[in-house]
Amino acid sequence: MGEVTREKIISEFHLLEEKAKLLNLEPVGVYLIGGGNLALRGLKSATKDIDIIVLGREQFSLMQNLLETPLPKLPVYLGQYRSQWDYDLGMSARYVHPLHGFSLDVFVKRVLNKLYLSESMVSRAEVPGEFSSHELFRIHLVSKEDIFLFKSVTSMERVRDLEDLIALVETGLDYEIIINELENQLSKDESLRSLVPRIIHRTDLLTKQIGTVRGLIHLMEYLKEISG
Template sequence: MSAVTRGKIISKFHLLEKKAELLNIEPLEVYLIGGGNLALRGLKSATKDIDIVVLSRGQFSLLQDLLETPLPKLPVYVRQYRSRWDYDLGMSTRYLHPLQGFSLDVFVKRVLNKLYLSESMVSRAEAPEEFSSHELFKVMLVSKEDIFLFKSVTSLERTRDVEDLIALVETGLEYEIIIQELENQLFKDESLRSLVPGMIHRVDLLMKQIGTVKGLIRLKEYLKEISG
């Protein structure tokens, strides 16, 4: 699978805005949570997949039409799979760009049956300047703190996952935001407590890589408190 650079992401997303105009679709808002977010922030040179979250089945359907409808000289993204369940929360699909080979992983509200894209995450998200003119395909970047939280839960401990977490830590994070968000998510879904041991392990891994970071120590203390 090919990697996609920041410049290519910008170019491909501009094409999706153009395609949305030609199709005259209703406005669509997508939230970037992973490597695509980091690439657009300049924290990663390229990414092999772009993780997108939408907030409802209706928005999912709009995105599906936008990616799959053929138009002259505009790419049709190839669906690789769609989750077997068909309800609003947690539905997921993977698309492959026909030429560049990078993938778009699309989730509805919940990512990999783990964390939710919450109202507070949405309130912290910002539209990057490159897409400020978009009216139909609106691109939002979740905050660095929220990317860290997602990655600390979904990371597979591949080299690139660890590098992404390190890059986020080195920007200087507000760890109280991370803690508060996790508290909010646990309050709404107690089953998420099962994720805590894995998060502690990843924080330990990070501190072995980059040394003592006051915020990571605070986060680990909190995670140990709630782990029981």
Template sequence: MITRERLIREFELIDEKAGLMGSDEIDLYLIGGGNLALRGIKPATADVDVVVKDYRTLTALENVLINPSPKFRTSSGIVVYLKVFGHEYEKKLGADAVYQKVDPETGDFNLDVFVKRVMRGIHLSGGMIDRAVVPKEFQELKKLRVHLVSVEDVFLFKGVTSLGRSKDVDDILRLLELGVDFNVVLKEIEVQRKLLEVETFERLAHILFEKIKLVQKILEERGLRSRGLDHFINQLEGYLG
């Protein structure tokens, strides 16, 4: 598992190597468990998921990750990632590239990269980019600009994954404890409806509705209720065919 401290350190090393290589600036948008771990609301994550705006950025990132030249030795030695082909994230979630740093001492570091669109569905929209922030932990980096997408956008990404991913339900519960502005989520859903194919949007809306209904049931079993969540579910019903 990848802890918050490990995540920060790995991005620092990638940035250091990118500087040695004279790379262009690389914007990464951190989503999923890595986002939650960095916020301190999840102890660790199995994989780090990032979105980039375009394939030019993916190429620049890949050039830094997989270059094995000893000329680019960082403060922790040579940092080299392997590109993994046929990884389950490529097959199931549509990741554009999966990279892995094999480290027997501290454990492997898996980096899953999506270009513009995540899980063959949700787009990295202009609103998401505007809401994202570079946290203080990454503000001193020279070449990497690591952005945290907002809590509301992580909520949406988590909400449209497969219904069988119980860990995403747990993460949604964590996000609710932190506080989610459902009006922001609803506005982003409207944006996504314009960006997505009709069938894709309807499928994702159905998944989101079923998953949030499950979350509502879990809260009720714990003797809890959220009026904001109830209203959000009522609004979601309007998107179901």
């Protein structure tokens, strides 16, 4: 599996904007989480995968057309997987770039049957300056606090995942936003409470790695309180 740098992500996303115009597509809005988000923020040099969320089935279909439709000299991403179900929440697909080998995962509203892209997350997302001119392939970066929450829940036991979380903490996070967002998600889906022990584990690992951070301690106290 290849890696993709910040510069390459920017280049590829500009190509997708060009492709969307040639295909005369309706606008598609994508929300970046994970390594692609961190790379565009300059918080990591490269990533092996780009994770994006779209807001509904129609947007999912537009994204499929954009990635899969062949046009001369423009990338056609190779489909590796698509979820068997066909509804508006939790659908997903994985693509691989034909030349560079990095993967691009597309989710509808919910990631890996865990956290949702909530309205508050959407409101906090920002359009990077590099893509402010995009008319059809519209890029949004979810906030650092929301990436922290997603990564605390979905990351594997990998060194690079912990490194990503450390990099986020070192930028300075608003832990009240993280707590409020988790409360928001739990209020809408009680089943997400099963994820709390995982977030506690990640937070404990972070504390052991980087020492005392007041916000992390506050977050840990809150997590232990709601875990019962």
